[in-house]
Amino acid sequence: xxxxxxxxxxxxxxxxxxxxxxxxxxxxxxxxxxxxxxxxxxxxxxxxxxxxxxxxxxxxxxxxxxxxxxxxxxxxxxxxxxxxxxxxxxxxxxxxxxxxxxxxxxxxxxxxxxxxxxxxxxxxxxxxxxxxxxxxxxxxxxxxxxxxxxxxxxxxxxxxxxxxxxxxxxxxxxxxxxxxxxxxxxxxxxxxxxxxxxxxxxxxxxxxxxxxxxxxxxxxxxxxxxxxxxxxxxxxxxxxxxxxxxxxxxxxxxxxxxxxxxxxxxxxxxxxxxxxxxxxxxxxxxxxxxxxxxxxxxxxxxxxxxxxxxxxxxxxxxxxxxxxxxxxxxxxxxxxxxxxxxxxxxxxxxxxxxxxxxxxxxxxxxxxxxxxxxxxxxxxxxxxxxxxxxxxxxxxxxxxxxxxxxxxxxxxxxxxxxxxxxxxxxxxxxxxxxxxxxxxxxxxxxxxxxxxxxxxxxxxxxx
Ligand code: NAD
Numbered sequence: 001x002x003x004x005x006x007x008x009x010x011x012x013x014x015x016x017x018x019x020x021x022x023x024x025x026x027x028x029x030x031x032x033x034x035x036x037x038x039x040x041x042x043x044x045x046x047x048x049x050x051x052x053x054x055x056x057x058x059x060x061x062x063x064x065x066x067x068x069x070x071x072x073x074x075x076x077x078x079x080x081x082x083x084x085x086x087x088x089x090x091x092x093x094x095x096x097x098x099x100x101x102x103x104x105x106x107x108x109x110x111x112x113x114x115x116x117x118x119x120x121x122x123x124x125x126x127x128x129x130x131x132x133x134x135x136x137x138x139x140x141x142x143x144x145x146x147x148x149x150x151x152x153x154x155x156x157x158x159x160x161x162x163x164x165x166x167x168x169x170x171x172x173x174x175x176x177x178x179x180x181x182x183x184x185x186x187x188x189x190x191x192x193x194x195x196x197x198x199x200x201x202x203x204x205x206x207x208x209x210x211x212x213x214x215x216x217x218x219x220x221x222x223x224x225x226x227x228x229x230x231x232x233x234x235x236x237x238x239x240x241x242x243x244x245x246x247x248x249x250x251x252x253x254x255x256x257x258x259x260x261x262x263x264x265x266x267x268x269x270x271x272x273x274x275x276x277x278x279x280x281x282x283x284x285x286x287x288x289x290x291x292x293x294x295x296x297x298x299x300x301x302x303x304x305x306x307x308x309x310x311x312x313x314x315x316x317x318x319x320x321x322x323x324x325x326x327x328x329x330x331x332x333x334x335x336x337x338x339x340x341x342x343x344x345x346x347x348x349x350x351x352x353x354x355x356x357x358x359x360x361x362x363x364x365x366x367x368x369x370x371x372x373x374x375x376x377x378x379x380x381x382x383x384x385x386x387x388x389x390x391x392x393x394x395x396x397x398x399x400x401x402x403x404x405x406x407x408x409x410x411x412x413x414x415x416x417x418x419x420x421x422x423x424x425x426x427x428x429x430x431x432x433x434x435x436x437x438x439x440x441x442x443x444x445x446x447x448x449x450x451x452x453x454x455x456x457x458x459x460x461x462x463x
């Protein structure tokens with residue numbers, strides 16, 4: 001039985017799960033706790049509102065390819081360990097598959113499928129010529145030596161080398177992977193492909209160190225994009241960035257850059273939590289010093305005990321920090337809360353606890369559907385991941401363009417183009433929200449689906 005567009009819109013507004021008949025048609029389990037199911041349900045609700053063609057819905061509801069590999073790696077003590085790796089290629093109607101590689105102990109297929117799906121939608125929303133993919137390896141990089149991490153990266157590349165390529169599928173960094181990991185992947189792929197010159201095999205990955213073809217501005221790009229979107233949207237919510245109070249969960253690449261750029265604009269980052277604990281300073285944490293500390297120590301743990309002066313770059317020079325509990329972190333009053341860690345961390349219980357006006361989803365899928373419902377009921381605006389963190393893939397696209405055309409852009413050009421693309425995507429989302437009178441997540445899905453529907457309409461399905 002098909003639900004009406006109004007029913008679906010109401011269900012979406014309430015964060016409810018309406019079981020679209022497509023779940024039965026393509027054999028997807030109706031498990032509301034499954035992250036891939038949740039992702040597809042959100043897309044189908046938006047598809048119903050705009051009456052997207054059935055063929056597009058079924059194509060998007062499953063990835064095109066799901067690749068799983070097992071590969072042995074020699075560890076430093078001489079024994080061999082078997083690792084499991086994934087690459088999911090969700091859709092390439094708009095261009096080559098594109099998406100990060102995650103090295104984390106909890107990586108599993110549904111997670112990777114969900115993140116690959118999100119990449120398809122994200123690229124469609126910002127309208128760059130890429131499709132969606134994602135991958136990862138079950139491992140804990142912190143527990144590996146540098147040489148073990150290099151061997152894991154190179155062996156994984158060898159295992160999927162026939163399934164990636166500069167014109168076909170272009171991985172990038174994600175949680176647990178770095179520009180150095182990208183350099184090892186590019187070098188391994190290059191050696192295996194035996195190519196060089198205009199067909200630059202290093203374009204197989206983005207997020208590389210600048211010395212081997214990375215783009216200026218890529219390292220901070222996701223955080224910069226978060227801030228570009230906030231600057232575009234916060235005036236609508238009457239929140240000035242100057243002196244705005246912010247808290248963040250996750251202080252890795254995305255979180256620490258968003259924090260630093262916001263501090264440069266005069267915002268106060270009041271509280272930060274990572275996997276080791278939480279810190280607070282009501283005057284604003286010295287996020288430059290915290291980023292330096294985290295880069296050297298691997299986490300924020302112990303920052304409050306450090307000696308020495310604060311950073312010279314922010315107004316918070318020399319400020320200290322107090323260790324707080326997880327509960328204290330979640331209940332710290334702020335204007336904007338930025339989840340920048342892993343999926344599902346903002347759950348129903350935490351959504352009832354947080355004190356903020358806006359949630360800016362810098363991480364992928366940080367908010368569970370139940371939490372989304374609570375936030376809507378509490379009138380807290382959510383700027384969805386597919387818009388908020390699209391800066392990373394956008395500058396990855398710039399890197400790929402530079403590699404393919406043998407040019408380099410200066411950081412001003414990168415930042416300018418990034419800002420243009422992020423602002424246009426934010427406007428597209430706001431327009432869809434106004435047109436369909438819906439929440440921002442559904443609006444972003446609608447804007448992405450309208451583009452994908454248009455692409456399929458023009459391309460057709462052949463043979
Ligand atoms: P990262 O590995 O650099 O940082 C992850 C952060 O999350 C760390 O500070 C870690 O301590 C924290 N964390 C992990 N487990 C935690 C826990 N249980 N509680 C609290 N904090 C925890 O990763 P990143 O590249 O900054 O990515 C963060 C998020 O942003 C991910 O969802 C990723 O998919 C998304 N994202 C990243 C990029 C990018 O360019 N790196 C682009 C788009 C989206």
